[in-house]
Amino acid sequence: MFKTLICSAAVLAASLAPAAAAFPDRPLRIVSGSAAGGSSDFVGRVVADAVGTIFGQRIVVENRTGVNGVLGAEAVVNSPADGYTTFVCPMSTATITPQLLGARMPVDPGTDLGPVAVVTMSSYGLVVRAESPYRSLNDIVEAARRRPGELTYASPGVGSAQHLGGELLKQLTRTDISHISFRGAAPAMLEILAGRIDFSMTNLGDAVGHIQGGRLRLLGIADGTPSPIFPEARPLAESVPGLEVVGWFGICARRDIPAEALARWTDGIRQALADETVRERIVAGGMTPHFEDTATFQRRMTADRENWLRVIQAVNIRAD
Incomplete structure (x- = not known):
């Protein structure tokens, strides 16, 4: 009888215990590796606003x-x-930067973090100052051949997609551009706007306002x-075959996060990307809304790491 009472009490206590809270039950955090106003920051804020509403939690x-x-x-x-x-x-952080020759990084985002989902595709474009004499890619290539080493192109850092896009242009056209x-x-x-740099192979999200405003x-x-x-912009590969840079932004997390959390984020x-208002916001930011699940994202990341490593090795790009 005494044992029966103990068992009954245990069952009653278990039934009265609070159920484990479903994920998420408190505010969340998205870390962006760029300063406020950059493309990564923009994507992070779009996801934070839209997914936060879906989760019913502040992000x-x-x-x-x-x-x-x-x-x-x-x-x-x-x-x-x-x-x-x-x-x-971002594509460059996950697939390019950690593979630069001589790189000593605290972590490798492409292997130490796991993919969750792709959020946007990001077109890159070649931009010049509006007053520039260069009106086509062929103009730039011809000028570079006439004046080796004199033309300049800008990037937001060694190992960025913008940097490798410029190096790919030089490699394919056999030109010397600084x-x-x-x-x-x-x-x-x-x-570039000040006229001190000739051009950049830039993420359109970083240049859309200047292009629409007539400054680039x-x-x-x-x-x-x-x-x-x-939509009227033509592919650069029509002038220089093989000159392609396709960027993306996704959400990654620790590889060992709970399966429930991964599924909820995905x-x-x-x-969020099925919402027309969210899609319009992404397009206005110069990007294309594009969803890929975890497995598809992993395949894309693996392929891009292999492709960019070939460029890095071919032109001997080293970390600063």
Whole structure:
């Protein structure tokens, strides 16, 4: 009888215990490796607003800049493995920067973090100052051949997609063009606007306002998919075959986050990108809304790492 009472009490206590809270039950954090106003920051805030509404929880965007986003990735790697902290994962940070020759990084975002979902595709375009004498990619190539080493192109840092896009152009055209590195896309754009740099192979999200405002001229896009915001822009590969740079932004997290958290993040992003208002906001920012699940994202990341490593090795690009 005494044992029966004990067992009954245990069953009653278990039935009265609070059920485990479903994920998420408190505010979350998205870490961006770029400063406020950059493309990574923009994607992070779009996801935070849309997915936060779906989750019914506040999502805070935290900017951790440095080493082309790697310091932001490090913060996520060192966060608890509970799914409450994720990372805005740009193509260059995940697939290029960690593979630069001689690179010594605190973490490798492409291997130390796991993919959650792709959020946007990001077209790259070749831009010049509106007053520039160059009105086509062929104009730039011809000038570079006439004046080796004199033309300049800007990037937001060694190992960025903008940097490798410029190096790919030089490799394919066998020209000598000087690379000038800046601490971010914004200062690089300012130098082009001031006429001190000739051009940049830039993420359109960082240049859309200047192009629409007539301060920059877009000479072409670096992928074969028409830009939703500049549909008239022609692919650069029509002039220089093989000149393609296709960027993306996704959300990554620690590889060991709970399966429930991973599923909730993936489904939340899927739902967010089905919302027309969210899609319009992304297009206005110069990007294309594009969802890929975890497995598809992993395949894309693996393929891009292999492709960019070939460029890095071919032109001997080293970390600063």
